[in-house]
Amino acid sequence: MHAVAWMSGTLVSFCLMAIGARELSGELSVFQTLFFRSAIGLFALLLVFLMSRRKTVIRTDRVGLTLLRNVFHFFGQYGWFVGIGLLPLAEVFALEFTVPIWTLIIAAIFLREKITVRKIVAVSLGIVGVLIIVQPGYAIIDSASFIVLAAAICYAISYTVTRALSVSESAFSILFYMCLIQLPIGLILSLEDWLWPAGEQWLWLLVIGLTALSAHYCLAKAMLFTEVTTVVTLDFLRLPLIGLVGILLYAEPVKASLILGGGLMLLANLISIKQPTKAREN
Known part of the structure; x- marks a missing residue:
């Protein structure tokens, strides 16, 4: 029950962050x-x-890897x-689920x-799932789908580097440097089109900022109470x-191809993290 409770926090956080991003788009x-x-x-x-x-140590001796992780993230x-x-x-969420597949390849x-x-x-099932969702050759492919796939690859590189950093860095330290390093990057790249937020835009920015942290925190806590396979499911x-x-907020359709492709990617992710019998026995 603890894992379900923490994963509920993760699900709500990601959905609220997506709503905030859509409202500010x-x-x-x-x-x-x-x-x-x-x-x-x-x-x-x-x-x-x-x-x-208890003061957490936030010093890092792996500056190069930390910078690499946060640029791709x-x-x-x-x-x-x-x-x-x-x-x-x-x-968008379905294509994001290709991250574990790209991570396998990059690792x-x-x-x-x-x-x-x-x-x-x-990997093969994941690729088939993507093809079903994007449907190349069926119609003019929306370039936005490839932007999200490129984002998934960037996330995969970031996660691979995080795997290396987690050996010596605390989760708090990784989150701290994520915000610290990405802050000036976002500022510099936004100066050309800068507009001061007004009204409820501040509310959505606050939602995005807080749920970005709560999603990862809840996910990490869920992994303390159950197996990774359950967390992924x-x-x-x-x-x-x-x-x-x-559907409820933006009248968006849900296509059968999305459900089928997403299901294949779920199966691919479960297969990728399933431990061989011999490994479990040791």
Whole structure:
């Protein structure tokens, strides 16, 4: 029950963040939205740090990897936010579920993780799922789909680097430097089209900034109470949930191809994290 409760927080956080991004789409530039996301997140983390009785070490000796992670994570977020403004919410979330598939490929190349039949099957199913959703050759392919896929690849690189950083860095430290490094990047890139937020735009910026932190925090807490397989399965509930949000708030259609393709990607993700029997016995 604890895992379900924490995953519910994750699902609600991601959906609220998507709604906030959709509401600000066309009103503020994505770079400016990301700047305020980092500023609000950094302020919240500093408050937690100052109020905490146990001071977490936030120093890092792996500056190069930290910079690499956050550059790719920033542009992954950029592509995700752009996609939110151009595509149905459910399609963006479905394409985002390719991240574990790209991570498998990138980890095999750069971390020299072993390529197994199980991983090949997972990657193949994931690719088929993407093809079903994007439907190349069926109609003019929306370039926004490729922006989201590019964002998923950026996220995968970021996650691969995070895997290396997590050996020596705390989760709080990784989140802190995420906000600290991405703050000036967002500011510099937003200066050309800067507009001061007004009215309820501040509310949506606050929602995005806080849910960006709460989503990752709840996800990490859920993993303390259950297996990764269960977490991935519960996390996939984001797809029907955001589909329902799209229908109710934005009158978006949910296509059968999206459900089929998303289902294949869920299967691919479950296969990719399933441990071989011998590994479980050891």
